[in-house]
Amino acid sequence: MGAGLTMQTRVSGRELLRDVVVMEGIVKVYPGGTVALRGVDFSLRYGEIHCLLGENGAGKTTLMKILAGSLRPDLGRVVVKGEEVRFRSPADAAKLGIGMVHQHFSLIPSFTVAENIVLGYPEEGVRQKLKLDIEVLAEEIRRFSEDVGLPVNPNALTRELPAGMKQRVEILRLLYRRADVLILDEPTSILTPLEVGELFKALRKLKAQGKTIVLVTHKPREALAIADRITVLRRGRVAARIEDPGEIDESGLAELIVGERVATSVSKVGNLARGVRRPALTVKDLYVLDDRGVEAVKGLDLELYEGEILGVAGVVGNGQRELVEAILGLRRPVKGRITLLGVEVTGKPVGEVISLGLAYIPEERLLRGVSTELSVAENLVVKQYGKEPFCRRYLINVKLIKEFARGAVREYNIVAPDINSPVKFLSGGNIQRLIIARELSLNPRVVIAEQPTAGLDVKATNFVHEKLIELRNRGVAVLLISADLDEILKLSDRIAVISGGRIVKVYDCVEAIDLRELSEYMLGIRR
Numbered sequence: 404m405g406a407g408l409t410m411q412t413r414v415s416g417r418e419l420l421r422d423v424v425v426m427e428g429i430v431k432v433y434p435g436g437t438v439a440l441r442g443v444d445f446s447l448r449y450g451e452i453h454c455l456l457g458e459n460g461a462g463k464t465t466l467m468k469i470l471a472g473s474l475r476p477d478l479g480r481v482v483v484k485g486e487e488v489r490f491r492s493p494a495d496a497a498k499l500g501i502g503m504v505h506q507h508f509s510l511i512p513s514f515t516v517a518e519n520i521v522l523g524y525p526e527e528g529v530r531q532k533l534k535l536d537i538e539v540l541a542e543e544i545r546r547f548s549e550d551v552g553l554p555v556n557p558n559a560l561t562r563e564l565p566a567g568m569k570q571r572v573e574i575l576r577l578l579y580r581r582a583d584v585l586i587l588d589e590p591t592s593i594l595t596p597l598e599v600g601e602l603f604k605a606l607r608k609l610k611a612q613g614k615t616i617v618l619v620t621h622k623p624r625e626a627l628a629i630a631d632r633i634t635v636l637r638r639g640r641v642a643a644r645i646e647d648p649g650e651i652d653e654s655g656l657a658e659l660i661v662g663e664r665v666a667t668s669v670s671k672v673g674n675l676a677r678g679v680r681r682p683a684l685t686v687k688d689l690y691v692l693d694d695r696g697v698e699a700v701k702g703l704d705l706e707l708y709e710g711e712i713l714g715v716a717g718v719v720g721n722g723q724r725e726l727v728e729a730i731l732g733l734r735r736p737v738k739g740r741i742t743l744l745g746v747e748v749t750g751k752p753v754g755e756v757i758s759l760g761l762a763y764i765p766e767e768r769l770l771r772g773v774s775t776e777l778s779v780a781e782n783l784v785v786k787q788y789g790k791e792p793f794c795r796r797y798l799i800n801v802k803l804i805k806e807f808a809r810g811a812v813r814e815y816n817i818v819a820p821d822i823n824s825p826v827k828f829l830s831g832g833n834i835q836r837l838i839i840a841r842e843l844s845l846n847p848r849v850v851i852a853e854q855p856t857a858g859l860d861v862k863a864t865n866f867v868h869e870k871l872i873e874l875r876n877r878g879v880a881v882l883l884i885s886a887d888l889d890e891i892l893k894l895s896d897r898i899a900v901i902s903g904g905r906i907v908k909v910y911d912c913v914e915a916i917d918l919r920e921l922s923e924y925m926l927g928i929r930r
């Protein structure tokens with residue numbers, strides 16, 4: 404670490420005095436081949452609030468993880484406080500005052516606020532204090548939190564705190580380690596509007612104390628409310644740098660986020676005529692709570708027809724997950740009606756819903772899609788195991804299962820050492836092929852695909868796309884839920900925009916879509 408500046412640097416002396424962080428030409432390729440960053444320049448001035456915007460998958464978290472030392476760039480340089488750095492861990496970054504609050508909470512729920520704040524603090528003295536005197540520690544944290552203007556109750560149990568307070572604890576954790584560059588990755592996505600107001604007040608206080616803050620967000624409105632400067636990322640590149648946010652409005656910013664695109668739809672050959680639309684899935688006035696008991700779906704209406712791909716466009720976290728779980732029977736709606744192929748399935752158990760002819764291609768493949776310890780063959784038949792022809796009179800036909808598995812592996816090009824090897828040895832793209840092979844072998848009439856290509860390489864992505872189109876051409880109804888607008892535009896016959904737990908707009912004709920308007924619906928500017 405700290406190799407010092409060499410002559411080849413593009414950073415000028417003036418920038419060194421002004422900028423606490425300069426990142427140049429950052430390239431990051433994930434194992435598996437996703438190019439997350441394609442040469443990004445990014446800088447932070449001392450004492451500014453800098454908003455980093457961009458749609459899902461633009462590369463925001465990747466860039467910030469590199470700055471915070473939890474990922475290493477493949478190319479490019481990072482200069483912090485005038486020194487070129489090569490962080491090997493978050494601890495290296497912390498030594499230079501850089502700290503990050505991640506998209507998901509990292510606090511220990513059963514600990515008190517004070518314990519969470521000092522947890523892992525390197526100084527031996529603190530560890531002693533923690534052991535010897537909890538009261539002293541609590542008092543110190545109380546005073547500390549008041550001094551920085553973010554008061555907390557040090558004795559409160561972390562799991563009992565509302566989201567806004569937990570976030571405050573995470574920020575205090577960083578400040579306690581004397582961080583002066585704070586990175587907050589989408590802190591507002593889990594907050595109520597009131598809590599967002601509180602957070603912004605706190606951030607302004609920190610700025611007044613000379614801290615530098617990066618706020619990652621999807622929402623133009625938030626960026627315009629608090630940013631000194633804005634950087635917009637799009638598909639791994641800087642799409643815009645805004646030095647004076649006073650000169651741009653929400654919809655201008657939305658356009659920069661989404662960018663210019665052409666709605667290039669794939670060949671619609673074989674698509675059923677639009678005149679004869681038979682509904683396959685109908686959702687009426689649906690209300691569903693999320694894990695925290697907050698209404699995530701609120702009054703949602705949706706109609707999916709046979710032989711179409713209906714793309715549900717939206718920023719992650721706007722009720723998509725809860726909608727899917729409600730349809731699948733994994734989450735009980737508080738209100739509303741779901742009808743699948745003419746049968747009301749509201750609140751019905753998942754097995755019953757699936758047996759009507761519903762297939763599901765999930766986003767969290769490892770959690771929901773497969774059993775990683777089971778073999779390729781077992782995973783392929785797991786849903787039909789006890790049924791004919793694989794099982795007859797309680798006898799499992801191993802030979803037939805193997806034949807079926809070999810056929811599926813061939814047809815879907817699943818690269819696996821062997822049909823008997825556990826699925827945990829497969830790459831993400833091959834696991835997705837396996838899931839698709841299994842789901843489609845059930846001859847579904849309705850398919851829900853949830854971020855079906857997230858994290859897949861180009862080849863695997865194309866494969867998934869071809870399969871979805873093939874299904875649609877066979878008359879299957881496909882509900883495609885994706886945060887990837889390109890994917891939605893490429894595959895959908897119709898597009899529904901989800902925002903704030905409701906479908907706020909439906910486009911019946913994708914070819915004539917106004918992308919600026921679409922992005923405004925997605926980002927909550929229009930409703």
Ligand SMILES: Nc1ncnc2c1ncn2[C@@H]1O[C@H](COP(=O)(O)OP(=O)(O)OP(=O)(O)O)[C@@H](O)[C@H]1O
Binds near residue numbers: 439459460858
């Ligand atoms: N651990 C990983 N392995 C492989 N690919 C990844 C990994 N993390 C992210 N990616 C991919 O890298 C790209 C950039 O992801 P990143 O998480 O940086 O985006 P983001 O802008 O933070 O998106 P979001 O708004 O959804 O948080 C995406 O295509 C994503 O699928």
Ligand SMILES: [Mg+2]
Binds near residue numbers: 463464465506588
């Ligand atoms: Mg992110």
